[in-house]
Amino acid sequence: MALKYSRQREAIKEFLCGRKDHPTADGVYMEVRKEFPNISLGTVYRNLTLLADLGEIARVNVGDGVDHFDPNTKLHYHFICRECGCVQDLDIDNIVNINEMANANFDGEIGGNVTYFYGICGKCKRRQRS
Amino acid sequence: MALKYSRQREAIKEFLCGRKDHPTADGVYMEVRKEFPNISLGTVYRNLTLLADLGEIARVNVGDGVDHFDPNTKLHYHFICRECGCVQDLDIDNIVNINEMANANFDGEIGGNVTYFYGICGKCKRRQRS
DNA sequence: ATAAAAATAATAATAATTTCTATTATTGAT
DNA sequence: ATCAATAATAGAAATTATTATTATTTTTAT
Numbered sequence: 674m675a676l677k678y679s680r681q682r683e684a685i686k687e688f689l690c691g692r693k694d695h696p697t698a699d700g701v702y703m704e705v706r707k708e709f710p711n712i713s714l715g716t717v718y719r720n721l722t723l724l725a726d727l728g729e730i731a732r733v734n735v736g737d738g739v740d741h742f743d744p745n746t747k748l749h750y751h752f753i754c755r756e757c758g759c760v761q762d763l764d765i766d767n768i769v770n771i772n773e774m775a776n777a778n779f780d781g782e783i784g785g786n787v788t789y790f791y792g793i794c795g796k797c798k799r800r801q802r803s
Numbered sequence: 804m805a806l807k808y809s810r811q812r813e814a815i816k817e818f819l820c821g822r823k824d825h826p827t828a829d830g831v832y833m834e835v836r837k838e839f840p841n842i843s844l845g846t847v848y849r850n851l852t853l854l855a856d857l858g859e860i861a862r863v864n865v866g867d868g869v870d871h872f873d874p875n876t877k878l879h880y881h882f883i884c885r886e887c888g889c890v891q892d893l894d895i896d897n898i899v900n901i902n903e904m905a906n907a908n909f910d911g912e913i914g915g916n917v918t919y920f921y922g923i924c925g926k927c928k929r930r931q932r933s
Numbered sequence: 934a935t936a937a938a939a940a941t942a943a944t945a946a947t948a949a950t951t952t953c954t955a956t957t958a959t960t961g962a963t
Numbered sequence: 964a965t966c967a968a969t970a971a972t973a974g975a976a977a978t979t980a981t982t983a984t985t986a987t988t989t990t991t992a993t
Contacts, residue, residue, distance in 0.1 A: 736864050736917055750905065752905070752909070752913065755914065763905050765904050768898065768904075771918075774895050774896075777895070778894060779893060779894075780924065780925030781924040781925040781927070781928050782922045782923050782928055783921075783922040784923065785920070785921060785922070786918060786919065787917075787918070787921070788901075788916060788917070789917055790915070791914055792911055792914035793911050793912050794911040795910030796911075
C-alpha cells in the first residue's frame, strides 16, 4: 500500500514537532481538532502508529498505561512526575554497555532496553514547600 | 480494614510463588480457576493489587500493555521476547548510580527508574534457524 | 453461636486502543 | 481536466485490560 499524502497526518506531525511535552494520542486529538474539527480519534491513532512505524516519531512508554509520542527519535531518556504526570527529557549520556552487560550469560539476544526515570518534577517540588 | 484471610488470596500467592514466568492477571486467573472454579477475575485483580501494595509480590511493567506479576520483590531486571512475549529474569548487577547520573542538572528529584530489556529469547532464536 | 467487617462472585463500568465500513481524498494515467 | 484505483478518513462499534458496584458469603473476634 503506497502511502498517500493526507493533511490530517501532516497536521498531526506538525503539531507534535512543535511540542516537547510528549503528548498522548488524546492530547494530539484535542489540539489537532482545532484545525480539523471532525478529525476522528481513530485517525489520530492510526497516523501516530504509522509515523512511529516509519521512524518519524517515537512512541514512549512511561509506565502510566498511556502511550506518549515524541518528535525526537534520537535515543534519550525520559522522566515522569509521579505528582502531575508530566513527561520531560533528561540530559544524560547514554547508559553505556548496559545491553552487553545484560547479554553476558543470557541465552537469547538482547536487542535493546527501555529505561525511564520517575520522581517529582521541579514545579511540583516547589509547590509542595508552600 | 483489618485484612482477613481468604483461601482465594492464599491460592493466588501460592500459585505465583511457584512460577518464574511472570504471569499476567489473566494467566493467574486461568490457573487458580482450576482449584477455585468460580473465582472471579475481579478477585484475582484485587488480590494481586493488594499483595503488590503489601510488598509481597511485585507488579512488573514490560511495555506490552499488560501488567505482569513477580513473586521476587528484590531489585532485578527483566527481559521480554519480542517474538513470543515471554518474560525472563536477567542475571546482571544493578546498574550503578544511574539515578545520580540522571539527577545531575535536573530540576526536580529522581526517585527511581524502570529498566527492562527486549530482544529475542533463546527458544525463539533457535526456532528461527530451522 | 453470633454479629460486624471484610472478601467474594457476578456484573457493569471505564479507559485506551483497534477494527469495521461506507464515504472522501489523493494520485497516476489518460 | 477527467477518471479510475486505492489509500485515508469519519464515525461508530468492538476489544482489551482493568476498576467499581452490589448483593451475598466468609472470616474472625466476642
